[in-house]
Amino acid sequence: MTSWVAGIDLGGTKIEVGLVAPDNCIVARKRFPTEDRLGPASVVARIATAVETLQAETPTCGQVAAVGVCTPGPVDHLNGVLLDPPNILGLHHTPLAALLRERLGVPVRLEHDAKATGLGEYHFGAGRGERSIVYVIVGTGVGAAIIADGELYRGGHNSAGEFGHTTLDRQGAICSCGSRGCVETFMSGPWLARRYAAAQRGETPTMQTATTLDGQAIAVLAEQGEALAQRILTDAGAALGAAIATLAMILDIECYVIGGSVAHCGDLFFAPARQAVPRYSFRSVGERVRIVGNQLDTDGAILGCAWLARQALQGT
Numbered sequence: 001m002t003s004w005v006a007g008i009d010l011g012g013t014k015i016e017v018g019l020v021a022p023d024n025c026i027v028a029r030k031r032f033p034t035e036d037r038l039g040p041a042s043v044v045a046r047i048a049t050a051v052e053t054l055q056a057e058t059p060t061c062g063q064v065a066a067v068g069v070c071t072p073g074p075v076d077h078l079n080g081v082l083l084d085p086p087n088i089l090g091l092h093h094t095p096l097a098a099l100l101r102e103r104l105g106v107p108v109r110l111e112h113d114a115k116a117t118g119l120g121e122y123h124f125g126a127g128r129g130e131r132s133i134v135y136v137i138v139g140t141g142v143g144a145a146i147i148a149d150g151e152l153y154r155g156g157h158n159s160a161g162e163f164g165h166t167t168l169d170r171q172g173a174i175c176s177c178g179s180r181g182c183v184e185t186f187m188s189g190p191w192l193a194r195r196y197a198a199a200q201r202g203e204t205p206t207m208q209t210a211t212t213l214d215g216q217a218i219a220v221l222a223e224q225g226e227a228l229a230q231r232i233l234t235d236a237g238a239a240l241g242a243a244i245a246t247l248a249m250i251l252d253i254e255c256y257v258i259g260g261s262v263a264h265c266g267d268l269f270f271a272p273a274r275q276a277v278p279r280y281s282f283r284s285v286g287e288r289v290r291i292v293g294n295q296l297d298t299d300g301a302i303l304g305c306a307w308l309a310r311q312a313l314q315g316t
């Protein structure tokens, strides 16, 4: 591992490019708006320029030897194609890896963002030294990456880990995916907002519930001790614990690393999750489960992409 690589986190609103040294430190970065409506050529040109500029601006930097990119799913990681993520309309069916490879002349890997971030935490963050982890992202949506015995588990079509859309309550609220009572409807930022607003009015939360505060504002209120906000976060944490108990019963994996914006709530969210796990699992399974916060925050995606870029160099 002696090469310089770049890790790129391409999201619905912004793109972050990180220059990663041979010792896996992010030594320089650039962040700019995605502006996907300008089309693939513009996005590719701006990413390539950012990589070249970072390289030129960093005196110690050698040639960037490979690039890893992650985007919201669905992603065809084998062919490096971004499929049809709902919030990046301008890049649907873009062969992003091939376009970047053509422009930069180096190997490029494309991966789903939750999976790349999970790999980052596994190799460089909260999962270091673990045999297996599940990385769970709780933000605008909820997803997971399963890394078992050092390998990312993809399933037959790279859709393994759609944890946010597994059902916790068959009578629960209708979810954006069309199903009912999905894990996401208990804890994503938008659903925390809906649950808070509905509870204030004594109503049942739905997709249509009008909100006044966002998830972040509710987290701040909970930290300040506001009773309703605390109750909403406690319920969300308990739901997370029940869902993790199910994962633990199926997978027999002990370490659950939680990331995403809602994870910033820390123990207000994690403590009820930890309390709930033994109520929904065998004692022998539940007592081994550890729920921990991520360590790398948004750097996890960059470092996971850098790790994937190095894999590309090794031809694996």
Ligand SMILES: [Zn+2]
Pocket (backbone or CB within 6 Å): 164, 165, 166, 175, 176, 177, 178, 179, 180, 182, 184
């Ligand atoms: Zn759903």
